[in-house]
Amino acid sequence: MQHILDMIANGTKMAEKDHEELIYEVGLELVDSYEIVYDPENLIPNDDDMANRVLEAAIDLLELVGVYSIDTKKVLQIPRDNILRSIQNSRNYLNIGEGIDRYLLTLQDNADKKMPLIMGGPNASPVTPDLYIPIHRSYSKYKDIGAIAPASLDVTTSASFAKKGPENLMRARQAVQLVKEACASEGRPDMCIVTPPHIEDPIAAVSIANPRFMGPGDLQEIIPRLDLKINSDELSRVYHYKMTGSNYMCSPMVLRGITTDSPEQFAIEIVAEALKSQVIYGASVFLKYPVHINPADCYKTLWASFLSSMAISQNSLCFHGSVINNSAGPCTEMMMYETAVQTIGYVACGCDILSGPVSNNGNMSNHVAGLDAQFMAEIARFATELSRKDANYLCMELFSRYQHKLNSPDIGKSFVECYNPETIEPTKEYLDVYEQAIDDVYAILRHKNRRTAHGR
Structure with missing residues (x-):
């Protein structure tokens, strides 16, 4: 330091x-x-x-x-x-979680398509306090989900200084306690959770990095400034995490459209951000959140993000992953297709972690649900068996099915519309959409193989 x-x-x-x-x-x-x-x-x-x-x-x-x-x-x-x-000096392994919920990450390249860690959760999407536990239970109940990426706690603050005052500190501790309670309710008290993302004040962030709140099996998160920048608050947190032996990750929201025009530039800058996370922060994990200003740039943004994942993985640069970010909402075919494209692409390109999936670009309160993360896990497992050629074919076909909706995506349903909040079970409609989307993915590949067999 x-x-x-x-x-x-x-x-x-x-x-x-x-x-x-x-x-x-x-x-x-x-x-x-x-x-x-x-x-x-x-x-x-x-x-x-x-x-x-x-x-x-x-x-x-x-x-x-x-x-x-x-x-x-x-x-x-x-x-x-x-x-x-x-x-x-990149780390070759990383333990997260504890006890029976312990998960071992090992550095891999994109020629070795192992199942990535599924970090399921709302991933910064806003959730109100009354649904905070039921919603996080809907993720932690699935054993394929190895870590939780929490929601932002959607509350009305009582003071203008709340982001850097005692109220923010109280909200930070409240959010951690609620996520821990949700995991314990599903028999998984020791699974890894990430710092609730609305905690921007370094005092609040440091306060929860202790065994009473977040333990050594959890991941502290730093959301650094865009475009190869740093500030003193980030460095203060890094120093504290190093001194306490906490694992922490850098999760920049890399934005295409400010310092980059082309997807080629964007791919280079994403990898430069990964290098910055190692050189400046010494982060345990680099988790990118690639976004774009214009929905029409979605295809190019995905291409650049996939290429950057290849560059990082095949050179064993660091543990890295991506946030799966969708414009559509839960219980829709469109969101399932968006999740599938990103999941297949990132598995093919060697990501160690997949986080989310985020719905409605993270803009709608309580529009999140655990079955979407289970879908991500199912598709990731399937993608480990694909050649890169087949993975690309699937992604191209699936992307064509929702591309025309990107300017006006399907909003979907809120948690209480697609889950029973008491039993934490998805509705039949939600399950039907889930099953149909999985069938569609398999059917596309079967159709391709039949055409290949007939020489077309």
């Missing part, structure tokens, strides 16, 4: 906007020099060598533009040796 602070003190003064423009300009040059080429005909890239070039380009980007300190308005210049050393 002292080394990072020294780099900040000795950094070069620069305006934040100038640093963003530098990322854009250098990224464009690297796309050309490393011959990174977007392929609109294949949603899952099929060029391992290009994925390796993306990593090399990301190393160059981080070295050339550095990391911007929001607090000091200075750029930390990171020597290439430091970046390479962080790759060489």
Whole structure:
């Protein structure tokens, strides 16, 4: 940590906007020099060598533009040796959870398509206190779900300073206790939970990182600033987690459309963010949340995110995963298809963790339910048996079924409309949608194989 602070003190003064423009300009040059080429005909890239070039380009980007300190308005210049050393020192295994709910993560490359850890949960979607326990029970009841990514606690704050005051600290502890109670209700008191995502105040975040609330089997989460930036609050939390021996992950919401125009640039920047999470934060896990400004960019965003996953996994850069983010809502065919495309693609490209799935882009309160995460687990297991060619075919076919709805997605149903909140059982309608979506995925592949067998 002292080394990072020294780099900040000795950094070069620069305006934040100038640093963003530098990322854009250098990224464009690297796309050309490393011959990174977007392929609109294949949603899952099929060029391992290009994925390796993306990593090399990301190393160059981080070295050339550095990391911007929001607090000091200075750029930390990171020597290439430091970046390479962080790759060489990547952890080979990680234990999360405890007791019978303990889960061992081992570093893998995308040639070894093991079942990823399913981190099911609302993943920052808002949930009201009255449904907080039932909704999280709907995830923890499925044994395929190995960790919980909690909801934001949807409450009306009583003070304007709540985000950095005692009320936020109380909400932080309340959310952790409610998630723990939900897991215990399903006989899984020791499964890993992630820091509830609405906890932005470093004092509140640090306060729950102790055995009375979140233990050594849980994952603390830092949501860093976009576009290769850092601030002192993030560094304070990192220092605390290191001193207490807590596992923690960096989960940037990487946004296409600010410092990147093209999907090629975006892939490079995502990998540069993964490198930053290792060099600056020393994170246990890098979990990306790729999003875009325009729904029409969804296809290109997925392509870039899949390519970045390949670059990270086949070079054993770090433990990494992706948030499955959907525009549609629960109990809809569209959301199942969106989940399937991302799940199949990320398994094919070597992700260690899949988190979510998020519904309605995380914008609707109580529009989340556990069966969608179980669907993600079922599709992930199926995807481990697929060749990358078959995975790409499936993703292309499924994407074509909902692409026309992206500007006006199916809203779906709230938790109480698709689950019995007392028995925590899904409705028949929800189960029917689930079963039909799984049948559709299998049917697409059967149809392809029949056409291949007949030489078409």
